[in-house]
Amino acid sequence: MSEEEVKKVAPDEEKVATEEMTYHKKPTSKVPWYFAPAYLLFWLVLLFAVVVPVFFSLPTGLTIQNASLNPGRFIAERAERILIDFDKIGPKVVGSHANENHTVQLLLDQLEDIRHVMQTDLFEMEIDVQVVSGAYIHWTMVNMYQGVQNVVVRFRTKASTSESYLLINSHFDSKPGSPGSGDDGAMVVIMLETLRVLATNRRPFRHPIVFLFNGAEENPLQASHGFITQHKWAKNCKALINLDSAGSGNREILFQSGPNHPWLMDIYRKSVKRSYATTFAEEIFQAGILPSDTDFRIFSTYGKLPGLDLAHSYNGYVYHTKFD
Structure with missing residues (x-):
């Protein structure tokens, strides 16, 4: 084909292609602007009719009166009563009589009560009060501490031979x-009631559990450092659940996990009925935007423990105030 013939054919092919594109092109339509308020109203109704009720939907707490009908269940009223006694002690500043004596004694009394109802033929519980001193670098300063206390409980099935806690x-x-x-305090009493449930059940488990009630987190993070670097059971701890709070009430948010252990999230997803987690919160927290920290970092840095970091965040305006 000559050059002149190619030039004649090319425009015809372009014309055909243009006609085909025009033929197949679907007409576009736009929603009139006056539908925008209705569209916005729809999403607001969906938010307040579905999302908000689901967020505030929590299980009904069981009372002590119903405890006999619900063996092996978490009794919310019992935990609440302990929390009321905890609150009556008042502020618990590290080094104060309230923190080092009254609160520690409250915990020991509750643990002894649990020991008395424990299935002693199946389980064993060891209680240790650790008094520890040490130092570490926190941010850009040396954080030294002396004589801070941890109330530590090792709970296990008697038949267990596992050394992974x-x-x-x-x-x-x-x-x-x-x-x-x-x-x-809310997380402290949750741990106590959880321990009671485990101790009164007849369900053996493979790995021992260490319940750490640490007495110096606000200083910051001293007691957790003392435990993970010096306590006799620390070397056996292989995974962590850290319970903290930046508010009061409602469901807790999982805002840190791992690092590098995706199986933890699988277990969390399968085990928690009302799960609430977001990587967005993790990114904000780890970016240092919030001037806050938790014991999770100490356990991860000094103990190399993978784990889950959960906290209450609702009603944050009472956080670190007299209204907490």
Whole structure:
């Protein structure tokens, strides 16, 4: 084909292609602007009719009166009563009589009560009060501590030979002026009632559990450092559940996990009925935007423990105040 013939054919092919594109092109339509308020209203109704009720939907707490009808269940009223006694002690500043004596004694009394109802033929519980001193670099300063206390419980099935422990941590100290019922008393009593449920059940488990009630988190993070670097059971702890608070009430948010252990999220997803987790919260927290930290970092840095970091975040305005 000559050059002139190619030039004649090319425009015809372009014309055909243009006609085909025009033929197949679907007409476009736009929603009139006056539908925008209705569209916005639809999503607002969906938010307040579905999302908000689901967010605030929590299980009904069981009462002590119903405890006999619900063996092996978490009794919310019992935990609440302990929290009321915890709150009555008042602010629990590290080094104060309230923190080092009254609160520690409250915990020991509750643990002895649990020991008395424990299935002693199946389980064993060892209680240790650790008094520890040490130092470490926190941010850009040397953080030294002396004589801080941890109330530590090792709970296990008698038949267990495992040397791999699960560590569950919360703290009982508070900021000056705050009784610390949310941060972190609520998690403390949750741990106590969880231990009671385990101790009164007849369900053996493979790996021992260490319940750490640490007495110096607000200083910051001293008691957790003392435990993970010096306690006799620390070397056996292989995974962590850290329970903290930056508010009061409602469901807890999982805002840190791992690092590098995706199986933890699989277990969390399968085990928690009302799961609430977001990587967005993790990215904000780890970026240092919030001037806050938790014991999770100490356990991860000094103990190389993978774990889950959970906290209450609702009603954050009471955090570290006299209203907590």
